[in-house]
Amino acid sequence: MKMTELLRYDIPPEIIRLWQESESDRLLPVQELAIKRHNLFGRGNLLIQAPTSSGKTFVGEMAAIQTALRRKKVVYLVPLKALAEEKYEDFKNKYSSYGLKVIVSTRDHKHFDGDLESGNFSIALVVYEKLSQLLVRRPEKFKEIELIVADELELLSDPERGPSVEILLTGILQSGCRTIGMSAVLGEANKLANWMGAEAVQFDRRPLELRYGVLNDGIFRYRTYNEYSEGEEKLASTCPDASAWEILMENTGVFAAQDEPCLIFVKTKHESRKGAELLAEHVSLSAAEHAIEKLRDLGDTHSRDKLLATLNNGVAFHNADLSPEERIIVEEGFRSGEIKVMVSTSTLAIGMNMPAHNVFITTEKWQYDKRFCMPWKAPILRSEYENMGGRAGRYGSRMRFGRSILIAPTQFDHEALWRRYVEGKRESIEPQLGKVPLEDHVLRLVASRVCDTDESLQLFLEETLTGRWIWRETISFEEMEFRVRASINKAVDAGMLARKSDKQIKTTPFGQAVASRGISIATAKELAAWIRESETRYWTALDLLLAVALTPDARGPYLSLTTREYEHADYPGQLKRRTIDENISANVPINRIRNCDFAPFFEEIRAIKAALLMSEWIDEGDVYELEKKYMVFSGQILATANQLAWLIDATAAIAAAFGAQDVFIKELSRYAEKVAKGLSEELLPVSRLDPPKIDRNTLLALKAHNLHTDSALANAKESKIAALTDKKTARLLISWAKTLQTNEEITPDKKSGEFQAALLIDDRHPGQIILDGQAVQLQEKQYLMLKTLAQSPGECVPYDQIYTEVWGDSIVESNQLHFQKRKILERISTQLPGRQKLIRTIPKRGFVLELPVDEVMLGV
Numbered sequence: 001m002k003m004t005e006l007l008r009y010d011i012p013p014e015i016i017r018l019w020q021e022s023e024s025d026r027l028l029p030v031q032e033l034a035i036k037r038h039n040l041f042g043r044g045n046l047l048i049q050a051p052t053s054s055g056k057t058f059v060g061e062m063a064a065i066q067t068a069l070r071r072k073k074v075v076y077l078v079p080l081k082a083l084a085e086e087k088y089e090d091f092k093n094k095y096s097s098y099g100l101k102v103i104v105s106t107r108d109h110k111h112f113d114g115d116l117e118s119g120n121f122s123i124a125l126v127v128y129e130k131l132s133q134l135l136v137r138r139p140e141k142f143k144e145i146e147l148i149v150a151d152e153l154e155l156l157s158d159p160e161r162g163p164s165v166e167i168l169l170t171g172i173l174q175s176g177c178r179t180i181g182m183s184a185v186l187g188e189a190n191k192l193a194n195w196m197g198a199e200a201v202q203f204d205r206r207p208l209e210l211r212y213g214v215l216n217d218g219i220f221r222y223r224t225y226n227e228y229s230e231g232e233e234k235l236a237s238t239c240p241d242a243s244a245w246e247i248l249m250e251n252t253g254v255f256a257a258q259d260e261p262c263l264i265f266v267k268t269k270h271e272s273r274k275g276a277e278l279l280a281e282h283v284s285l286s287a288a289e290h291a292i293e294k295l296r297d298l299g300d301t302h303s304r305d306k307l308l309a310t311l312n313n314g315v316a317f318h319n320a321d322l323s324p325e326e327r328i329i330v331e332e333g334f335r336s337g338e339i340k341v342m343v344s345t346s347t348l349a350i351g352m353n354m355p356a357h358n359v360f361i362t363t364e365k366w367q368y369d370k371r372f373c374m375p376w377k378a379p380i381l382r383s384e385y386e387n388m389g390g391r392a393g394r395y396g397s398r399m400r401f402g403r404s405i406l407i408a409p410t411q412f413d414h415e416a417l418w419r420r421y422v423e424g425k426r427e428s429i430e431p432q433l434g435k436v437p438l439e440d441h442v443l444r445l446v447a448s449r450v451c452d453t454d455e456s457l458q459l460f461l462e463e464t465l466t467g468r469w470i471w472r473e474t475i476s477f478e479e480m481e482f483r484v485r486a487s488i489n490k491a492v493d494a495g496m497l498a499r500k501s502d503k504q505i506k507t508t509p510f511g512q513a514v515a516s517r518g519i520s521i522a523t524a525k526e527l528a529a530w531i532r533e534s535e536t537r538y539w540t541a542l543d544l545l546l547a548v549a550l551t552p553d554a555r556g557p558y559l560s561l562t563t564r565e566y567e568h569a570d571y572p573g574q575l576k577r578r579t580i581d582e583n584i585s586a587n588v589p590i591n592r593i594r595n596c597d598f599a600p601f602f603e604e605i606r607a608i609k610a611a612l613l614m615s616e617w618i619d620e621g622d623v624y625e626l627e628k629k630y631m632v633f634s635g636q637i638l639a640t641a642n643q644l645a646w647l648i649d650a651t652a653a654i655a656a657a658f659g660a661q662d663v664f665i666k667e668l669s670r671y672a673e674k675v676a677k678g679l680s681e682e683l684l685p686v687s688r689l690d691p692p693k694i695d696r697n698t699l700l701a702l703k704a705h706n707l708h709t710d711s712a713l714a715n716a717k718e719s720k721i722a723a724l725t726d727k728k729t730a731r732l733l734i735s736w737a738k739t740l741q742t743n744e745e746i747t748p749d750k751k752s753g754e755f756q757a758a759l760l761i762d763d764r765h766p767g768q769i770i771l772d773g774q775a776v777q778l779q780e781k782q783y784l785m786l787k788t789l790a791q792s793p794g795e796c797v798p799y800d801q802i803y804t805e806v807w808g809d810s811i812v813e814s815n816q817l818h819f820q821k822r823k824i825l826e827r828i829s830t831q832l833p834g835r836q837k838l839i840r841t842i843p844k845r846g847f848v849l850e851l852p853v854d855e856v857m858l859g860v
């Protein structure tokens with residue numbers, strides 16, 4: 001089918017021209033099938049099952065664009081943030097000029113969250129879990145979405161993520177929103193289509209042939225994907241007792257020399273790095289100059305050093321230890337062809353367009369069982385094998401066919417691999433909802449107002465995939481009723497759901513906060529306990545970080561901890577030493593851990609490591625140093641920051657639901673931001689600018705040159721700032737600072753030198769004071785306290801008076817006053833170290849502002 005035929009379906013000519021340029025003049029067979037036989041541009045649900053690289057994603061794209069051009073909203077769901085980012089860049093570049101607003105939303109990319117929640121978009125690229133959270137917060141948004149494209153639907157079988165995806169999809173289907181699901185690796189697609197009320201679009205040929213098979217003793221025995229014929233190819237031979245790595249090195253060397261790019265999937269990050277180093281030594285390829293040049297522009301990291309070394313020989317590795325920028329550079333290098341060999345963990349296995357000629361696959365993987373906090377080794381699934389192999393022979397690349405190769409060092413391995421993977425059948429979707437506690441899902445369903453009684457919950461759950469395929473066959477109506485009631489009771493007991501007299505169930509504010517942040521009930525209980533102990537006491541960053549790092553939702557292998565580290569790194573000792581002077585009497589994790597004489601468990605030590613690492617991260621620790629000190633790579637630091645920032649943000653939401661004081665909630669929210677960005681408070685205002693979005697290293701450099709506050713930036717020379725960033729950023733920074741300064745009605749007149757008062761407080765700027773000519777931002781209570789003291793400089797202001805002025809009639813604990821005083825001084829001394837003693841305590845009486853009367857000016 002010619003692309004121009006799309007005119008008949010009301011696709012504007014200019015969009016058709018765009019697609020002709022980006023894809024080709026013709027539609028691929030699965031695309032034609034979806035349009036002509038299954039009414040892609042119509043209304044009904046579709047489930048597309050077609051091989052890797054057959055053009056499914058472009059089917060979703062066409063439907064999305066056609067819907068968005070009708071001014072209807074589309075949500076495009078993907079399983080990984082890398083895929084969301086890739087599609088976002090592509091869609092934005094292609095369609096923004098046609099008036100379509102494209103946004104992306106992942107846990108890392110929050111810039112458009114407001115737009116997503118308010119429905120201000122044409123197409124939103126969203127990771128599945130993120131949409132679940134949105135729908136808890138704004139359930140009415142379902143009605144505004146016309147089309148949901150759900151890519152890589154095999155995610156339903158994922159033990160960790162599958163249950164939430166299943167609930168989300170059930171809700172989407174019940175809302176009547178049009179759904180187009182896609183996957184390359186679904187067994188029994190008709191069965192899933194039936195559940196979705198969708199037409200199954202099935203097609204079984206790849207545009208480019210794929211030879212998939214096993215390499216043993218120098219012979220690659222394969223089957224062809226399209227022809228389904230068998231054949232043999234002589235590849236590089238090795239000595240009879242060669243190991244899998246030797247065979248791999250030999251063959252990669254030959255392929256790469258023939259200009260055939262190779263992608264090698266391994267099971268661990270360590271293996272990917274080591275493997276790339278080995279291969280770089282073995283193959284002689286030219287250096288990947290562009291990638292090297294771009295990497296040199298990034299900040300120092302250990303992963304970058306290692307990458308630079310392997311890239312010198314045209315080899316790269318790809319795993320979650322790399323920072324997002326590093327990952328993008330190696331992906332681009334591989335796409336452009338200058339990187340010929342890439343060793344990767346499964347991060348590249350799904351959906352990514354990688355022009356590999358040959359893919360080598362290791363058939364083992366590590367899985368992490370959250371319930372027992374234990375990793376275990378398992379064989380990869382047939383569907384994972386197919387997805388990985390599908391990165392070879394992508395349509396649009398120069399090759400005639402691709403190879404997906406399993407290495408068998410022995411004849412026995414050969415037979416076993418052939419039977420399991422080459423002859424094996426794709427697994428059918430295996431729904432996972434029945435294997436997890438139901439209460440978390442019950443809470444989310446009530447919070448998103450999808451269900452509000454026992455009956456409606458039961459009805460909904462019976463309509464899920466698990467309900468239809470498993471519960472209906474295996475458990476009675478009464479048993480189901482019992483399970484639902486028990487789950488509700490657990491959530492009621494935790495204070496998150498409440499039963500109303502008329503059989504209705506509703507969420508409490510606590511439950512609503514928990515559901516909207518997507519955390520589990522188990523984690524929420526621990527956070528709530530910490531909040532209750534901490535609202536009115538002085539606590540430190542480490543205290544908070546450890547509390548969140550120890551929760552069940554913080555568990556996971558994103559931060560490594562080796563057995564050697566577990567035994568020798570003495571993280572608990574470091575924690576004890578760091579807190580030795582602190583008098584903490586509250587019943588909080590930091591106290592429990594530091595007073596415990598037994599060796600903590602493995603997961604507890606990982607949490608202590610995470611908390612220590614993050615406390616240095618927000619103290620603006622240098623990434624290179626942190627990597628060395630904590631034996632991690634930058635990607636792990638970012639992943640930990642992400643995970644803990646999410647949990648701190650949830651803590652703030654729970655605190656707000658409990659009606660905690662504003663200062664406390666805001667403090668928590670700022671910590672969430674500081675952890676996410678790895679910055680101290682001072683840098684937060686300038687870090688929020690977008691554009692220019694300034695990376696952490698540049699922000700730290702600005703601070704090192706004292707060019708990070710609005711007052712400093714407004715008065716700095718453009719060239720001085722540009723030396724640390726670039727001209728455009730410098731200009732934007734100056735104009736931002738000047739705008740702030742212009743709005744600043746009480747900016748001291750520095751030019752005339754007439755400014756006398758050391759301290760200026762003006763109610764027209766309640767969040768800010770001017771001290772020694774510098775603007776210092778303060779929280780509301782801190783501002784009020786300083787203002788109270790400033791009314792009688794040099795005199796002791798009694799505690800009672802301060803309480804009344806600052807907190808009015810609210811009852812607060814006595815240490816709040818000292819806590820706020822300490823915060824004011826901390827805040828001030830970061831900018832003005834000489835003012836550390838601005839407020840003096842008169843024991844049992846009150847505070848004194850240590851300034852002469854004539855140096856204090858109070859505005860109107």
Ligand SMILES: Nc1ncnc2c1ncn2[C@@H]1O[C@H](COP(=O)(O)OP(=O)(O)OP(=O)(O)O)[C@@H](O)[C@H]1O
Nearest residue numbers: 023024027028052053054055056057058184351395
């Ligand atoms: N009509 C077309 N003409 C030329 N190239 C196309 C066409 N449609 C898609 N392609 C290209 O083919 C490649 C594979 O397409 P796509 O990513 O849509 O496959 P897929 O079926 O989604 O694969 P996977 O299962 O791996 O996600 C892409 O590079 C895409 O740009």
Ligand SMILES: [Mg+2]
Nearest residue numbers: 056057151351
């Ligand atoms: Mg795809």
